């Protein structure tokens with residue numbers, strides 16, 4: 480793993496709504512920290528309002544929303560609306576188990592969350608390193624010139 484690819488980047492991480500699954504967000508937090516990010520770990524059962532407040536007060540570059548119990552669709556619209564109302568525009572990722580029924584085709588799940596306003600929607604069992612690399616690329620695409628280029632001596 481590249482150690483400082485997210486140096487100075489501020490990321491809010493948590494499980495949304497009534498979700499009590501903690502292992503995924505713990506691993507995500509470690510991976511982001513190992514990549515140099517400052518992680519604001521919200522833990523489990525984080526309400527949409529708490530996500531928004533943290534994103535605003537911490538001036539977050541990105542918000543990572545995790546949901547394992549399938550209830551993300553209930554809580555995420557409020558989170559996206561809250562960020563818009565607060566005129567906050569962090570990069571927004573969501574992942575975990577995003578639908579209650581495993582029978583729902585993945586492309587429908589992804590489309591639903593993309594239409595809500597998420598920049599990336601991750602399927603179950605996504606490795607944290609994938610999101611780390613995606614975040615570095617998305618930040619660079621937004622013009623965050625402070626990040627080291629992958630493979631550079633700084634990274």
Ligand code: B12
Pocket residue numbers: 497498499500501502503504506507543544545546547548549550572573574575576577578579580581601602603604605606607610
């Ligand atoms: C352990 C577990 C529990 C434990 C949780 C303990 C704890 N404190 O965390 C207990 C027993 C308490 C539990 C309870 C429940 N659980 Co449970 N649980 C699991 C289990 C077996 C493993 C979850 C886990 O820790 N995985 C390991 C981590 C590392 O993986 P992960 O969470 O998927 O995260 C990885 C990736 O997905 C990714 N990721 C996760 N989030 C995000 C976000 C972003 C932005 C990105 C980039 C990546 C990312 O990063 C992680 C690292 O790779 C899963 C089944 C499974 N095999 O996944 C069911 C499962 C998640 N549980 C399930 C259910 C239904 C429940 C309950 C509702 C059961 C009940 N009827 O009470 C309750 C939840 C209550 C609530 N309010 O949330 C279902 C959810 C189904 C759905 N989504 O439709 C699952 C899938 C089991 C199943 N097949 O039915 N559970």
